[in-house]
Amino acid sequence: MKAPFSKTVEAKPHTPVYTMHKYFARRPWNVFSELISHYSSPHEIILDPFCGGGVTVVESLKLRRRTVGVDVNPLATYVTEMQAKPVNSDLFRQAFLELSERVEQEIKPLYSTMCSKCGGAAVADWIEWNEQAKQILRLKYDCPTCGATREKTPNQDDIRLAEKVAMNFVQTVKQRGLWFPRTRIPNGDKTSSLLKQGVNSFSELFTRRNLLALAILLKEIRKVRDSEAREFLKFAFSSSLKWASRQSHLRAQIVEGWAMHAYWIYPKSLEINVWNTFWRRITAVLRGKRYSNEHIGEYYQPARNFKDLSSGKASCLVVNRSATRLPLSDESVDAVITDPPYGANVNYGELSDFWFIWLSGGKTTRKRDEVIINRTQGKALQDYERLLYKVLKECYRVLKPHRSLVSTFNSRDMRVVASFITAASRAGFTLDPNGVFYQKPIRPYATTFHAMQIGAFVGDFIFTFIKDPTSSLARRASKYDLPKLRQDLTEMIEDAERNETTESKLRENAYGTLIPFLATHSQGDMRACREAVDFFETTMSEREVYFRNLRRTITERRRRAFLNEQRS
Numbered sequence: 001m002k003a004p005f006s007k008t009v010e011a012k013p014h015t016p017v018y019t020m021h022k023y024f025a026r027r028p029w030n031v032f033s034e035l036i037s038h039y040s041s042p043h044e045i046i047l048d049p050f051c052g053g054g055v056t057v058v059e060s061l062k063l064r065r066r067t068v069g070v071d072v073n074p075l076a077t078y079v080t081e082m083q084a085k086p087v088n089s090d091l092f093r094q095a096f097l098e099l100s101e102r103v104e105q106e107i108k109p110l111y112s113t114m115c116s117k118c119g120g121a122a123v124a125d126w127i128e129w130n131e132q133a134k135q136i137l138r139l140k141y142d143c144p145t146c147g148a149t150r151e152k153t154p155n156q157d158d159i160r161l162a163e164k165v166a167m168n169f170v171q172t173v174k175q176r177g178l179w180f181p182r183t184r185i186p187n188g189d190k191t192s193s194l195l196k197q198g199v200n201s202f203s204e205l206f207t208r209r210n211l212l213a214l215a216i217l218l219k220e221i222r223k224v225r226d227s228e229a230r231e232f233l234k235f236a237f238s239s240s241l242k243w244a245s246r247q248s249h250l251r252a253q254i255v256e257g258w259a260m261h262a263y264w265i266y267p268k269s270l271e272i273n274v275w276n277t278f279w280r281r282i283t284a285v286l287r288g289k290r291y292s293n294e295h296i297g298e299y300y301q302p303a304r305n306f307k308d309l310s311s312g313k314a315s316c317l318v319v320n321r322s323a324t325r326l327p328l329s330d331e332s333v334d335a336v337i338t339d340p341p342y343g344a345n346v347n348y349g350e351l352s353d354f355w356f357i358w359l360s361g362g363k364t365t366r367k368r369d370e371v372i373i374n375r376t377q378g379k380a381l382q383d384y385e386r387l388l389y390k391v392l393k394e395c396y397r398v399l400k401p402h403r404s405l406v407s408t409f410n411s412r413d414m415r416v417v418a419s420f421i422t423a424a425s426r427a428g429f430t431l432d433p434n435g436v437f438y439q440k441p442i443r444p445y446a447t448t449f450h451a452m453q454i455g456a457f458v459g460d461f462i463f464t465f466i467k468d469p470t471s472s473l474a475r476r477a478s479k480y481d482l483p484k485l486r487q488d489l490t491e492m493i494e495d496a497e498r499n500e501t502t503e504s505k506l507r508e509n510a511y512g513t514l515i516p517f518l519a520t521h522s523q524g525d526m527r528a529c530r531e532a533v534d535f536f537e538t539t540m541s542e543r544e545v546y547f548r549n550l551r552r553t554i555t556e557r558r559r560r561a562f563l564n565e566q567r568s
């Protein structure tokens with residue numbers, strides 16, 4: 001058995017393969033790459049039952065491991081496959097050029113404006129709207145005549161053009177036989193705010209102008225004859241959606257697409273030129289594919305089923321289904337490397353519908369088996385734990401004996417962490433005595449002012465569990481009892497108060513004490529586990545105001561230091 005991974009790895013920003021298309025909460029690729037190298041050898045089989053944005057799958061292939069990625073969310077498996085499979089870049093570029101000839105001149109005039117410097121014809125790159133007043137605030141454009149890149153306030157023509165496109169929308173769509181999803185927004189924890197605002201269908205998240213441009217673009221993409229090129233053009237189209245909706249906005253001078261883990265239209269929204277966006281996404285896809293062609297290339301051989309993979313005929317199996325039942329044989333996998341959903345942290349299913357309806361002819365994702373805490377889906381913490389347990393039990397079944405299940409995990413709520421550990425222990429796994437390791441986050445993210453303010457965990461814990469069928473409960477029995485744990489935690493909290501330790505740092509320390517306790521008691525004494533976690537969370541919530549104030553004080557102090565540094 002291998003010693004658990006304990007190397008400090010500086011998390012690196014995403015490689016081009018992961019910037020082709022948004023998926024929520026991708027973990028740092030180089031940390032996963034190190035984990036795969038540590039826990040397996042070339043050509044062994046790596047499973048990720050929650051493959052999400054495909055980091056485990058892509059990094060496994062890069063390292064010449066065979067790999068299985070499973071996800072209940074069809075957007076996740078779609079993005080994962082598109083990241084892994086190669087494309088003929090020349091054919092793809094050629095197909096794009098042909099497409100441009102057909103549609104560029106049709107879409108661009110939708111955004112035409114006049115240069116305020118030379119009076120020449122220009123095309124707006126974005127148009128900022130006051131959402132409440134439904135008024136254009138300003139436009140940004142590049143002028144092909146005088147070369148200016150400028151912002152301007154709208155004139156009558158700009159206002160009239162937007163009105164005209166909106167007014168003719170229904171007729172144009174009908175006349176030209178255009179399609180866009182008319183799917184109504186289902187009620188959900190993350191969608192209820194939209195419904196309350198009176199936004200009832202996903203199409204309302206776009207201006208009529210952008211919706212029209214998207215529908216024209218999609219229709220033309222569908223006509224592309226070469227199936228591989230068509231597929232990747234559609235991928236770039238899907239990737240554009242994040243930027244094309246009314247959820248885009250300016251943060252200082254930076255143009256941001258939809259970046260939140262919630263649906264949200266800002267009071268000042270951006271209507272970004274669909275053609276320009278598509279063009280940028282094509283460039284991103286070309287860059288990403290150059291990278292994957294180089295690092296994975298022909299090693300990617302898609303499997304139709306597990307037999308293809310186990311026989312060595314194929315290297316990659318991506319399955320869109322719930323991992324509560326895995327289509328794999330017993331004891332067939334060499335390592336499980338994964339990143340499960342952290343409680344209610346991100347509502348993958350609800351948020352992915354924004355893209356998926358465009359890819360599925362209007363259908364939304366199935367959420368019944370999603371491992372999540374979600375009130376609308378009727379899933380509380382116990383349901384989350386039950387579903388997670390089912391997945392981990394399947395992982396235990398398919399994993400070879402004495403091999404590892406490695407998982408990143410993090411939550412501000414210890415009850416969620418406890419659920420995860422309990423689920424793993426009940427599934428049969430043993431937490432390695434040295435199997436908890438804190439991994440720092442990607443640096444640029446950790447040092448943004450935003451991250452400073454929240455004071456939330458932004459790194460991850462890496463847990464190493466082992467499938468050790470011989471490990472008996474007796475061997476696991478711990479001398480560390482509940483009263484002692486309470487005493488240690490109390491001291492830790494009092495200490496934190498004396499030293500102005502932040503809540504996140506304190507939680508990070510408390511993990512070190514609580515997790516081994518949970519891991520050793522969760523098979524025999526569930527009551528002790530629940531009591532330990534409840535004790536900790538209750539004590540913490542009694543100090544909620546204190547920690548909030550401390551966070552404010554520290555943030556203010558950092559803000560001042562930050563500004564001083566900028567000035568000097």
Ligand SMILES: C[S@@+](CC[C@H](N)C(=O)[O-])C[C@H]1O[C@@H](n2cnc3c(N)ncnc32)[C@H](O)[C@@H]1O
Pocket residue numbers: 023024025026027049050051052053054055056070071072073076321322323324338339340341342348349369370371372387391
């Ligand atoms: C944190 S994400 C994974 C992120 C991923 N490690 C990455 O690098 O992008 C968790 C994933 O679990 C998936 N999931 C939730 N319930 C599932 C289930 N029952 N079976 C398979 N996947 C599930 C979600 O759809 C989501 O994509």
Ligand SMILES: [Zn+2]
Pocket residue numbers: 115116117118119120143144145146147148
């Ligand atoms: Zn000009």
